[in-house]
Amino acid sequence: MEFDVAFYEVFAEEAALLRKYLPKRYRYFFTAKSIQDTETGHLPAPIISTRTQSLIPRKWADQLSAIFTRSTGFDHLTAYFRGVDHPLPAGYLPKYAARAVAEQAFLLMLMFLRKMDRQRQAIRHFSRDGLTGSELRGKTLSIIGVGNIGSEIANIGSGMGMSLLGVDLRERRELREAYGLEYVDLSRATARARILVCALPLTDQTYRMLNYRVLSGLSPGAILINIARGEITPPEDLLRLLKEEKLAGVGIDVYDQESVLGSSLRGESTEETLGKSERRTLQANRQLLEHPRVIATPHNAFNTSESTDRKSRQTAQNIQAYLENGAFLTPLPE
């Protein structure tokens, strides 16, 4: 093969940082595309690195020696390994982006509470009717999934003077003490939330966990922020909740079957190639993006110069460790 490592889904700023931190004596392939969006279809290097949108061909499994995902979530690799004969050495980035994601969650909250789009439109006539918003201080914030990202959200929420509820299998006393976080069950967290944030990892247990039935328990005026994984909040359910006014707003950075949505939005695929259920999800996602009470961003909450720097440095260290010692520094958990 022509290269030692092939990097997919590398955006411009990230490529520059990777070139800076990677050891110089190896040959690297970079592309902004996902694997399925590249034309060739052949494997250019024994080690590949992706983010979350690439679909790795099953037939590559025998030629690959290792996979490194430049993301905190690794559900896509777990799914891939289920479909091949033997798992491969694989690594991921457990912690690089928690702060960036948490700050974006607060940006989304403030935009809804302060009716920011309307404020900006109203400048045209310098009018103020219908622009009265709400303050974050004193509101109840329910954090579903209090891991690395969730606890950073609790940290900021505490500084904002909010009441914090958390839902997690593991309760951590230090978060109770530092941020006044109260652990409750999911139905209580939903009923009391003014704002509900999904910060769960995607697993078999969390798949479609925040569905129509669960989110129907929200109080009127509540908003949902999902900066974790789209598969946890089915888009058809969100549309119905918005329509029935059970959700006042949705701030969303992640999408169910995101790689399908991404390819479709870029015009790189057609709906004809999709199955019935995939097509339904795609249509619901597209309706969600157009909805007036949805603020949507393209899986970009992680994307700050600070986290990009942390990510590229940690990726380069992992790749170097694998090239030189045959093991990643942060391998996938068993």
Added chain:
Amino acid sequence: MEFDVAFYEVFAEEAALLRKYLPKRYRYFFTAKSIQDTETGHLPAPIISTRTQSLIPRKWADQLSAIFTRSTGFDHLTAYFRGVDHPLPAGYLPKYAARAVAEQAFLLMLMFLRKMDRQRQAIRHFSRDGLTGSELRGKTLSIIGVGNIGSEIANIGSGMGMSLLGVDLRERRELREAYGLEYVDLSRATARARILVCALPLTDQTYRMLNYRVLSGLSPGAILINIARGEITPPEDLLRLLKEEKLAGVGIDVYDQESVLGSSLRGESTEETLGKSERRTLQANRQLLEHPRVIATPHNAFNTSESTDRKSRQTAQNIQAYLENGAFLTPLPE
């Protein structure tokens, strides 16, 4: 006169709350318009209440018994009293909106640091090039004017893990201790700021204080947030600083000669009635509103349901006190 109290510049939500809190036995006049935008020109009540955009006719001074401004700033009343024979009893609202304004300042900061407009545009093609933002944590925030609003900004900034610099005539030890705020002089605050927030009252001393010369001292990439008074940051100067890349962005809620801008945007006045300097300011303001690196809101940072409630309650208490005892609870300082 037909009424006991006339309220100008009352938007819809505020009117409902005032009706709720005001004593029932008096007659009230409400209009969303400023005084100059109402047609009649005659004074409908001996007590008037405005916000900041009304121009009170000089000839009313002899018929008026009192003025209450539903705002924290009262520079417009000070200016009015300079032009009439004798000052009138006058009241204002010293503290109702500090939290609302401070939260909006952070919303503006986050929108710039996270390139939020670009993020939302990029969803159309689900691309991420050029979307890398910055985190608030660890950045230096310079607060010019650390009064009620400025200290609430310091409170939130401290919770966000920012480095805080403050500029004020009066240094308060409690702010140093609570938020790690460091008092410095204006040139130092400017040179070190990643974000500079103007939270000054408008006085003879602060008029045009943050002008071209002063803000030229900012470091590359710095942004300015003004949620105080537009007269402190001349719009012509902001345009020049943006053009010369000395300012990366401006988040602005307040405008130099705001009543002129408001009337002009609503099509209620023409430029022909304006003097040369007013016309220049109006044109600069209009260019600012169109600038791609400006986020503009219509003097709305104060406007939350929490602060509207506090404001209407405090206004009603002041009006009642004046009607019954001839004195406001929070009169203008001497």
